[in-house]
Amino acid sequence: MTHYEKIKTLEKKANDIRIDIIKMLEEAGAGHSAGPLGMADIFTAMYFDILKHNPKKPDWEDRDRLILSNGHIVPVRYVTMHHAGYDITREELMTLRKLGSRLEGHPSVKRIPALETSSGPLGEGLSEACGFAMARRLKGREQDYTIYVLMSDGEQQEGMTWEAAMFAGKQKFNNFVGIIDRNNIQIDGFTEDIMPLEPLREKYEAFNWHVMEMNAHDMAEIISTVQEAKSVHQQPVLIIAHTVPGKGVDFMENDYRWHGVPPGEGPEDKVPAKDQAKRALEELEGK
């Protein structure tokens, strides 16, 4: 497969994942739309190209660790893992948030060990990733696999995030990559109105991180940026991933009101609630 073909295949896969996210959220009747749609390209690139992993052997010692700090976007992870061949069936996807389902509203590692951690309350994933990295170092395996931690931009407002950022800078981790979903929204509005994060790049640089930025809807750019991040030595790397919240569904894009609601429950000024899932699927399936 040529590089061009690979990128096209990944783009098609990301779109399929977005379609399943809409279906799953509609069925659940609750959950977050904007973040999962915005992160679909990164998750696709991760599970179908970047990560060293084995869906049939999720406890493989040498696997790359993917830690999801902002647990509320977990629908995109469930769907991507299903597509990647993990033990999550299509039927199970439709049980999201329902009684008895393994697919908790926020990820539970006790239900699905391949999730690496349980998460939900914001600002904790980076600390846990530091713990993973210390364990890896103590075992003398710092060169053997990469630790990725995905964060939201909103959770950069949590003090604990900066405790961990300071710690990672001190430890000069190798093969340690943080990715911030810089979609500029949080539940109550735009990040820069709620509590400004900028200058975000300079903040992490001041904490002794190597900082990169990428357009996280350009599949080739995601892959090349992460590749480059892995070549940085003795310094944690932060990738500011510029994303469009609600990406792929025109009436959801860049509208913070879609942060925490599923299709069918969203703002009705553009599309009536009853038509939201249908309209979203029509748009995605037409791509």
Place this chain on the structure above:
Amino acid sequence: MDYYLDKNYLNPKKVESKKMRDGAGIGIAELGETKKDVVVLGADTAGSARASFFAKKFPKRFIQCGVAEQNMTGIAAGLAYEGMVPYAITYAAFLIGRAWEPIRTTVAYPENHVIYVASHVGIATGSDGPTHQMTEDITLTRCLPGFTVIAPADYEQARKAVKAAYDLKGPVYIRNVRDATPNFTTEQTPFEIGKAQVLREGKDITVVGHGLVVHSLLLLAEELKNEVSLEVINMHTIEPLDGDTLLTSAKKTGKVFTAEDHNIRGGMGSAVAEFLSENNPVPMKLHGVMDEFTESGTMEDLLKKYKLDKEGIKEVLLDFVKI
């Protein structure tokens, strides 16, 4: 049952005083020799909270987190996810209080085996004042599903508790007093997590304590032996609570008194009351820090003023006995 207590344990002048935090610190350092997966985390209190014993011996396995207790818990969780056995050590107020929600989410919910070892518990912390006198830590830990909560009675028991905690599953909390207290148990004294110790048998009233009050209860039992017969229980493990031992004793005496250097709201006394109210309701008196913030002072002065020294406990106990 023979508990092999120090032969002079009823003579306060002859019992050696030692610090529980030393016992815990030394115990973890001893454990580190055989258990290579033990990692210790400190939060700029390695000296005073006694992580230093381990840090000196095993510098590579000591992680200095700085003044950042929430991050310390997150790191401990990450280590536990990867199969290490982390001991997070600092003052109770910060270890448990500051980091409570990260403990709930990153450690308790995923059942991570992280062992929290606190120094500076209770009003016995003394002159630092109420900000540092942690009197709500038992409440905060025993309400989290799966937590084991331990309050050693002295130096020797603290040393045993940190070692025994290694073999448990899930989160563990061990609370240790800052200042020296009578070291009335010995190396031979058995210690089993979850098994309360009936250190003295009696028939009139069951008195239950943990931590530094246990020794005072033993002295009181001796002092009052001609007036009232006290059965003294060291409830060193508060969660899971040893209901069987409590039940047997409460059925025999029909009256239960609890004492602890901890807020009476949600502490060991509450745990005992919860259990007995459902299984064998008897008249009870809960004594401890009476739902208030206290003040600075020496340990001795504070225990005296807030009636948690021998004389203070006696006064409250005798009032209850009369009822």
